[in-house]
Amino acid sequence: MLSLAQMLGNVSQAHVQSPDDWAQSVTDVLRDAAIYHQAKNGFYRAQCDALGVDPAAINDIGDLQELPLLPVSMFKRPDAQVLLTCSLADVETETRSSGTHGIQSVARRNSETMTRALVGLIGTYREFFNLSGGAGLFLNPTDSEASEMGLLKDFNILNSVFDHHAYLVDDQAFDAREAMEHLRRWKGHMTRHIVGPPFLINRLLRFLEQEKVNVRLDPYSMIITLGGWKRHTAEAIPEEGFRDRCHDLLGVRPANVRDMYGMIESNMLAVECHLHRKHVPPWCYISIRDPGQVGKELPSGDTGTIAILDALNTSYPGFLLTDDVGNVESGTCGCGRTGQVINFRRRGQGSGLGNCPVSIERYLDSRNSAADEAPALVKV
Numbered sequence: 001m002l003s004l005a006q007m008l009g010n011v012s013q014a015h016v017q018s019p020d021d022w023a024q025s026v027t028d029v030l031r032d033a034a035i036y037h038q039a040k041n042g043f044y045r046a047q048c049d050a051l052g053v054d055p056a057a058i059n060d061i062g063d064l065q066e067l068p069l070l071p072v073s074m075f076k077r078p079d080a081q082v083l084l085t086c087s088l089a090d091v092e093t094e095t096r097s098s099g100t101h102g103i104q105s106v107a108r109r110n111s112e113t114m115t116r117a118l119v120g121l122i123g124t125y126r127e128f129f130n131l132s133g134g135a136g137l138f139l140n141p142t143d144s145e146a147s148e149m150g151l152l153k154d155f156n157i158l159n160s161v162f163d164h165h166a167y168l169v170d171d172q173a174f175d176a177r178e179a180m181e182h183l184r185r186w187k188g189h190m191t192r193h194i195v196g197p198p199f200l201i202n203r204l205l206r207f208l209e210q211e212k213v214n215v216r217l218d219p220y221s222m223i224i225t226l227g228g229w230k231r232h233t234a235e236a237i238p239e240e241g242f243r244d245r246c247h248d249l250l251g252v253r254p255a256n257v258r259d260m261y262g263m264i265e266s267n268m269l270a271v272e273c274h275l276h277r278k279h280v281p282p283w284c285y286i287s288i289r290d291p292g293q294v295g296k297e298l299p300s301g302d303t304g305t306i307a308i309l310d311a312l313n314t315s316y317p318g319f320l321l322t323d324d325v326g327n328v329e330s331g332t333c334g335c336g337r338t339g340q341v342i343n344f345r346r347r348g349q350g351s352g353l354g355n356c357p358v359s360i361e362r363y364l365d366s367r368n369s370a371a372d373e374a375p376a377l378v379k380v
């Protein structure tokens, strides 16, 4: 069995545990995380108490579904600091999404969580992309379209594995000519890679098509995508078609076109292997929930609401009920890695599915009334 420190220290090894060892390792690290939050976070403890859940009693991977979940919609609330396990003074970063529906989501992270997440991301990138050197062309959307500054952060860390890079952040229109300039300049000197959300990469592809420009990147070039199509869903094309276009117009092998799945509220980033299956990190567990009954975990392969359990987070409980829809499989992938593979289907409608058994209002009320009673107790 691997501890969290061992997983982070050797991401590759953590991805090839036997299926039984994987199940026990992920159960152990998530149980320890839940015990930590239950002990230090009054709001999470109230959820455990309301559901009658004792995190210390979690033994088997099947028990993980018992853990209380925080709906991601709660991160949009002005009083979202109630969710914190760490103190506000310990918060190092506040990651905000522009919010597809107008209201920003704020995810606060302390330094311990940031360090673990950064180490985990670098290990994950190196494990899946085998990148060492080369040049990265980053097609970054504007903040308002990034929907998540966390997305940019995830990309920036990827930058650390390259020798050279260029950022293109568009203000109004994406400048495909400038992108082409960078690619031409690096030709013959470095292996060229392109990183960005699919809608921006697709604009580059459309430009090449319209201008009838013939570009062949290098034999080991990669195209790495994250963040979906955002409000450009009208331009969206199926993944396989997208990979074919990358191959036809940029000469990048379809196996080297890789997508990733994540969200700002979680440290979980699932990255595609060469077989285009998105592997869940070994320190996370995905539980698919019945949308009509979110307390219920659906069997492997069934499509439902995605819940993410993450052991890295010490800022707030990393046990989240998302609005996203997908399914999950576990076992051994054709690439040799074990654990879970997630199939993301679509972003939810932000309807804020589900609630905590104890609402933020009720929790704050109970704390206030406890404070009111305190002086009386002192008098006695």
Ligand SMILES: [Zn+2]
Binding pocket: 273, 274, 275, 277, 279, 333, 334, 335, 336, 337
């Ligand atoms: Zn795989």
